[in-house]
Amino acid sequence: MSAESGYVFGLMKTITIRQPDDWHLHLRDGTVLKAVAPFTAHFGRAIIMPNLVPPVVTTADAAAYRERILAALPEGSSFKPLMTLYLTEASSADDIAAGFRDGLVTAVKLYPAGATTNSHGGVRDIEKVMPILERMAEIGMTLCVHGEVTDPEVDIFDREAVFIERVLAPLRKRIPELRIVMEHVTTSDGVDFVRAQNGAIAGSITPHHLIINRNAILVGGIRPHYYCLPVAKREKHRLALRAAATSGEGTFFLGTDSAPHVDPLKECACGCAGVFNAPNTVACLAEVFEQENALDRLEAFASLNGPAFYRLPVNEKRITLVRHDVPVEALPSKILAGEDEITIFDPMFPIHWSVEESN
Numbered sequence: 563m564s565a566e567s568g569y570v571f572g573l574m575k576t577i578t579i580r581q582p583d584d585w586h587l588h589l590r591d592g593t594v595l596k597a598v599a600p601f602t603a604h605f606g607r608a609i610i611m612p613n614l615v616p617p618v619v620t621t622a623d624a625a626a627y628r629e630r631i632l633a634a635l636p637e638g639s640s641f642k643p644l645m646t647l648y649l650t651e652a653s654s655a656d657d658i659a660a661g662f663r664d665g666l667v668t669a670v671k672l673y674p675a676g677a678t679t680n681s682h683g684g685v686r687d688i689e690k691v692m693p694i695l696e697r698m699a700e701i702g703m704t705l706c707v708h709g710e711v712t713d714p715e716v717d718i719f720d721r722e723a724v725f726i727e728r729v730l731a732p733l734r735k736r737i738p739e740l741r742i743v744m745e746h747v748t749t750s751d752g753v754d755f756v757r758a759q760n761g762a763i764a765g766s767i768t769p770h771h772l773i774i775n776r777n778a779i780l781v782g783g784i785r786p787h788y789y790c791l792p793v794a795k796r797e798k799h800r801l802a803l804r805a806a807a808t809s810g811e812g813t814f815f816l817g818t819d820s821a822p823h824v825d826p827l828k829e830c831a832c833g834c835a836g837v838f839n840a841p842n843t844v845a846c847l848a849e850v851f852e853q854e855n856a857l858d859r860l861e862a863f864a865s866l867n868g869p870a871f872y873r874l875p876v877n878e879k880r881i882t883l884v885r886h887d888v889p890v891e892a893l894p895s896k897i898l899a900g901e902d903e904i905t906i907f908d909p910m911f912p913i914h915w916s917v918e919e920s921n
């Protein structure tokens with residue numbers, strides 16, 4: 563483990579780790595993109611979700627979106643967006659393979675149609691995309707999956723577990739070479755499934771699913787800023803996620819799923835799903851790993867396991883996290899995107915960590 567830590571003057575604890583990456587991020591487009599991009603610019607790289615309206619389906623769409631992202635970054639940022647394509651039943655295997663070969667596209671994203679925000683153009687019948695998935699397995703390209711069934715008969719809290727049984731396990735059997743990331747794992751079923759695949763399938767975990775359980779959405783009133791998909795589950799699932807994230811096991815890594823929606827779209831009769839956590843992700847993670855006595859494994863989760871799965875080099879830059887005895891001043895609770903506000907994830911515990919970039 564290369565993370566270094568120490569006490570300075572007996573007062574301040576610091577930990578230096580390789581610069582983290584975010585393996586699941588929504589940057590959106592237009593005004594929101596400009597507002598949120600600076601909050602991720604201290605990451606090395608991020609897997610950029612393609613669920614725009616209209617979605618990023620072709621390599622040409624991804625190239626154009628990548629330019630818009632680069633233009634929204636603060637000057638001097640070395641952040642590298644890793645682009646994904648939104649899989650549809652009409653997607654072209656040749657286009658996908660060409661994008662991957664040229665280094666323009668890193669992964670393909672499977673949204674079951676109707677499972678989450680802007681997923682209506684996703685896949686209804688997985689049989690129809692089998693030739694594409696087979697081609698991806700051949701060329702070693704990763705499939706990122708939103709792992710929930712959309713069957714209205716299935717209880718929303720069971721949709722991840724049922725997806726594993728109905729879709730993921732059969733897919734794994736059918737194309738064992740396909741590299742799959744089960745994104746935003748929210749249940750112990752997901753954790754167990756990923757573990758049982760011996761490295762062929764990875765699981766990304768969000769900071770908020772390590773911090774809240776389903777009570778956060780409902781206790782004392784409806785709290786739309788804790789509503790996301792897959793929806794937070796029971797406490798036992800949160801504990802399983804914490805154990806997985808802090809285990810150091812190579813198959814679990816950070817995917818923030820930072821998913822900004824302007825407040826009017828969250829605070830209404832049918833609010834959008836998504837938590838905006840980019841501004842405090844690293845500080846929240848430090849807090850969680852400290853609570854679990856696992857600060858020495860934060861680097862594996864945030865900076866090492868992701869690149870290893872994606873077969874990419876680790877970042878050379880380092881960041882230093884500083885622990886303060888007194889909680890650091892809370893962030894503003896919202897950021898501005900044009901005329902609208904976007905609420906930042908509130909972990910409901912004081913934060914003692916701040917992030918300092920090193921070199």
Ligand SMILES: NC(=O)N[C@@H](CC(=O)O)C(=O)O
Pocket residue numbers: 588613678679708789790791792819821822835836837
């Ligand atoms: N996670 C969410 O609740 N929302 C995401 C979509 C997704 O990742 O499922 C979004 O795009 O808003």
Ligand SMILES: [Zn+2]
Pocket residue numbers: 678708709745746791792
């Ligand atoms: Zn999702």
Ligand SMILES: [Zn+2]
Pocket residue numbers: 586587588611819820821
């Ligand atoms: Zn997402």
